Amino acid sequence: MKALVLAGGSGTRLRPITHTSAKQLVPVANKPVLFYGLEAIAEAGIQELGIVVGDTHAEIEAAVGDGSAFGLQVTYLRQDRPLGLAHAVLIARDYLGDDDFVMYLGDNFIVGGITEIVGEFAGSRPDAQIMLTRVGDPSQFGVAELGPDGAVVRLEEKPKRPKSDLALVGVYLFTPAVHEAVAELKPSWRGELEITDAVQWLVDHGRKVESTVITGYWKDTGNVTDMLEVNRLVLESMTPGVAGECSGSELIGRVVVEPGARIERSRVVGPAIIGAGAHVSDSYVGPFTSIGADCRLSDSEIEYSIVLPRASISGVGRIEASLIGHDVEVTPAPNTPRAHRLVLGDHSKVQISS
Template identity: 85%
Template sequence: MKALVLAGGSGTRLRPITHTSAKQLVPVANKPVLFYGLEAIAAAGITEIGIVVGDTQAEIEAAVGDGSDLGLQVTYLRQQAPLGLAHAVLIARDYLGEDDFVMYLGDNFIVGGIGDVVGRFTSDRPDAQIMLTQVGDPRQFGVAELDADGRVVGLEEKPAEPKSDLALVGVYLFTPLVHRAVAELKPSWRGELEITDAIQWLIERGHRVESSVISGYWKDTGNVTDMLEVNRLVLESLETRLEGRVDDVSELIGRVVVEPGAVVERSRIVGPAIIGAGARIVDSYVGPFTSIAADCVVDGSEIEYSIVLPRSSISGVSRIEASLIGHDVEVTPAPNTPRAHRLVLGDHSKVQISS
């Protein structure tokens, strides 16, 4: 069995971060979200992986390399434009050959891995196997309709009027039969080749499509709210590790990781939290569910429930929370201009200001 990992999306819901960075490489607990998926695939015993990449190919390749550090053999497959999940299968046809494969969306996060579902697919070998989970607003997802016996009878991509609350999780397993389905697809109303249409093709022709409803945690980390929530979840399982330097007057409470080369001086850190390699925390408070990446500086500031990407600095700021701060950012107090705010914002930014 091979794996096809999709890492070519543009990440519009994470702008402006993704104007300059691949969404799959935004870190969760200081590790790119893509790596959690790659590790889950490796843990399921799959070593041959094709990664579908787009405009951020160079960045993805620089991070993952040939995959050997993860025990993987990685091949990169260029997708010229994000034309749908089934289009990714189409361009990977030669790579996949006649092998069964698991398709994994590179910005998805699943607690517990995929070992069980891969084992069940290998044992039963249906023509396709999908994973489902109940969601509050199914209109944002591919939605499955099941009959009274729990069999999949229909699928629809982001329907205006969903027939169930069961959304497709971003992990799919296929036999080579799916290539016949993909070859016959036409673009949907979104202008994309939909994987839901390919699975529907299999259903309508009497092929066996199995599903399982997962009870564990799943998130599509496509927006800031979900990214912070996944960061919180991963940090919950953190184990204390102090490899940097913490002075005698600093206070560390709960599960805190201080990575090599990091310095904590005259500060209070309440875990779960992680301080990246080479970072400096001085005269500051770092609250729970916060990830400070490598080579950042937090000086005379307070931050909680946030993610800070590498080489950023926060100085003299009284309180930051529920924030995602990009690479090489400088956050400082505003000048004392009465009743005014001074802003420099990139395209598609969202800002909340207390009036």
């Protein structure tokens, strides 16, 4: 079996972070979310991996390399434009050949990995196996409708009137039968080749399609709220440890201090992680916070946030529920005149207390 990881896409819901960084490389607990998926694939016993990349291909390739760090053999597949998940399967046709494969969306996060589902698929080998989970707003996802016997009846991508609350998780398992389905597809109303339409084609043509409703944790990390929630979950499961320096400070609970980090005259309440080479002084770092490598935090408070590498935060009263990008500088505004001075990128969102 091979794996196909989708790491293209523009990450519009994470702008402005994704104007300069691939959304799959935004870190969760100081590790790119993509890496969690690659580790899950390797743990499932899969070695051959194709990664579909787009405009951010150079960044993805620099981060993943040849895959040997993960125990994988990586081949990169260029997708000129993000024309749908089924289009990714289409351009990967030659690479996949006649092998079964698991398709994994590179910005998805699944607790517990995929080893069990891959084993189930290999044992029964349906033409397609999909993973489903119950969600509060199914109109934002591909949605599956199951019959009384649990069989897949219909799938629809982002329906205006969902027939169920069962959303498709971003992991699919296929035999080569899916290539016949993909070849028959026409673009949807969104102008994309939808993988839901390909699975529906298999259902309509009497092919065996099975589903598994998962009860574990799954998130599509496509927006800031979900990124922060996944960060919280991962931090809660970390093993605490101090490999850096800590002086005149208090560490409470599950705290990781990476090599080269320095904490001075500060209080850190876990779960939290302080990245390699970071310097925290005269500050408070609250629960569910990830401070990236080589960051600087002084005379400030921060909680339930993700700070990307080399950012600097100085003299700021309190920050919470925030995603702060690479090389950002956060400083207090002058006291007079009372005003907010902003330098914001395209598609930014700002909340100001007046």
